[in-house]
Each structure stands twice: as structure tokens, then as C-alpha cells.
Amino acid sequence: MRIVLDAERCQGHGRCYSLAPDLFDSDDLGHCVLLVDEVPEGAEVDARSGVDNCPEQALSIVD
């Protein structure tokens, strides 16, 4: 499972990294930075939570 970020869409709502700080972080603007490419085993639920809470649909999951 991989997380894909469309940085053009991210507007800094910050939902992803507040919900799943092990997978997502923020840059100086508060925009999303991916911490992992492959989602580690056991972190799938957190990954989906970060992705599904994005109001901009800037994140997606590729199985």
C-alpha cells in the first residue's frame, strides 16, 4: 500500500498529520509532507484515516 500526495491540491487543512503523525508531517506552510512511501505493516488504518479526512482530496491510496 502506498500513499500518493497531489501537492497542488493540498491547502494546509492539516488533518492528515494531526491524525497520523507517523505517516504525514507538515512543511513550514503547514502543507502535507509524506513521511513514508510504502505504508508500513500495521499502519494501514492510520493511512486511510489521513487520506480520507482530507477535505481537498489531495491524498489517495494505491494498493
Next chain:
Amino acid sequence: MDAGTTGAPDLSPHTVTQLASSDDPRELQRTLREQPVHRVGDLFSLVTRRDDVEEALRDRTGTFSWSAVGMNLGNIRPLIPLQIDPPQHVKYRRILDPLFAPKKMALLEDEVIALVKELVDAFAVSGSCDFHEEFAVPLPCRVFLRLMGLPLDDLDLFLSLKDDIIRPPGVTLDEQAPYRERAGKTVYEYFERHLAERKEHPTDDMLAQIIAGEVDGERLTDEEVMDICYLFIIAGLDTVTDSLDCIFAYLAQNPDHRRQLVADESIIPSAVEELLRWESPVPAVPRVATEDIEIGGCPIKAGEQVMLVLGSANTDDDAHAGADEVDLRRNPNPHLAFGGGVHRCLGSHLARVELRVAIREFHRRIPEYELAPGTVLEYTTGLRSLHHLPLAFPAGP
């Protein structure tokens, strides 16, 4: 709601005000969603469904403008960054977003805790309070003054300026205009004076950081700094008051949910998101179409204003199953209470810190409360807050 010539049903302005002022706007939101677009006379159109609101907020094609929205807020220049369209808008957000990023806002938590405790201390022993007057109004204004390094003695001045701009006396726009203009003039004079002082005596607060902000080696002009500060007064003070009023009125009337978050503080962050979604304290945001478009099959002509109804988008159960009920643990909850797209609320992370701390600290001290007997809640129009929120609770130590 008669079908007009364009196929979109017609709605009275009075119905629109109820999106904010109704005791329970969810029923009206549901009715509105039966049509994707409603015309409100010649004034504007309402966009009601989640998918359409989301697409318009995101505006990938540059179809909508904020700068073209005709709205008298007493300002003589566009408010920055709200009333600026891309691409110029980006320059300002590059300076401002880092100042309001979550990691920066988290540093304020201790100060917010102290302010919240001070406010709660003042009424906890008495067994009653007007939550609106004694908590929801002063908290965000005090936080703002601290953040900007402005004198705390200016609290009352700021509150009256904000009210004269957002809710001036009078009914018609013509009656209200002089209040807005007078308040606007005072805001400009106030910040002009403080900017001059800062140049003589530099500080390290947020105002100083804005003054020092650079994009591509260029600093903001004094006018630009003032236009940012003006927006902060309008956008930063009232909206947190509105959110606090809405959330605490909900919790006063829904003891099961209140006890749920008292029993488990770890759900406060998700409860904040859920109650913002449910209440949508900013019920709708305006845009102007820059070209002829169609929304939900309804034509909108270039130059026409639309109101994107965040409230009805947030409770649209066609888009998100179960959106018509409150679940404090809701996940996912990609709500639009802070808007979306490039104009996503700049202060959203500050608001979150204030709301989380307020809920946690208030309930640690006063876990059980209810509306004072005989209370009839009166919600305001425009932005959704309360005129008063009288609460009764066991007089505490």
C-alpha cells in the same frame, strides 16, 4: 420556492438568514439540498450540495473570484488575503501560512490555557454565567491581542470595532454603512499608529513577523500590513466566538455527548471537528463567477454572486453516509467548516487550539451544566452565534 425562468427555484432572503439563525438549521439545509441551486431574487444564488460546494471552493479552473464580491466591511482597500484572487493571493499566504501553521499554534497552548482558566475562575463559584458574554466573546479577543503584542486594555475597543463592522445597529445596509465606515477608519488609524511605534521599538510578536515578512526579497507595504490586520479583526475574533457559542449550546442541550467527552478527553479533537461540521458557524461563503458556468445544471452568468452553503454541504448525507447525525468520534470527517481551496481559513489551526483548550479546561472545572431555566436561545444572522448563552451549574469550589 417557485421555479424561476432559469430552472433554479426562488428563495426569499429571509429564508437564507435562517441558515444561521434557526435553532436547528439542519432541516432547512435538507430542504435546500433538494435543489442544487436556489436563486435569491437578483441578489445571489445558493449552492447547496456537497459535491458542487466542494468543486467551487477548490476552483481548479479559476472560475470564481472573491475580490469581485461586493461586501461593505468598512474597508477602503481589499482585505488581505481574503479579498485577493490568485495568483497575487499566493504571495500573501506564503508570508502568513507559516505564522499560523499548526506547530506554531501549538506553542500558544499554555497561554490559552491560562486565559481560559482566568475566565472560568471568574464565574465557576457563582453557579451561573452568560457563556457568550463572559467567555465566548473575550477569549478569542484576548488571544488575538496577546498574539499580536497589542495592549490588553484595548479589548473593549476591539470588541466594539468588530461589532460595528459585523453587526452594526440598523436594519438596512444604508443604515449600517456609517457605523462600518467609522469603525473602519478607527481600525486604520489604530494600526497606523502601532506600525509607526513598531518601527521605533521592534518587538517579536506576530505583528512584527508580518512586518518583517518577505516574499522574493520584498517586504509588505504598510498598507498591506494594515489590510491584513483589518481582516484579522473581522475574521479572527467573531468566528471563534461563534464556534464556542454553537458548541457549548449543543453540549448544554445534549448531556450524553457532553458526558462522553468529559469521560474521555482524547476525543476532544475529533469532537471539535464534528461539532464544527454539525453547526457550521460560518454557514456560507461568497464567490463571484468570472465566466458563464453551470452548477448542477443551473446556469450562472459571469458577474453573478453565489453563496456556497458550507452548512448544507457538511450535512449532505448523499455525499457522506450518516452526515445527518452527530458522532463525536466520526472518522473520516473531511468537513468544510473552514472552507476549502486557496481561501481555506488561515486561522483554522489557531481556532482549533482555542476550541480544544476551551472545551477541555471548561469541562474539567464545570462538567455538568444546562441552559438556565426559561432560556430561549436566539441565534444571530450572518455568522451563527448567540445573543446570550445563560448556563446554570452546581456552584463550584
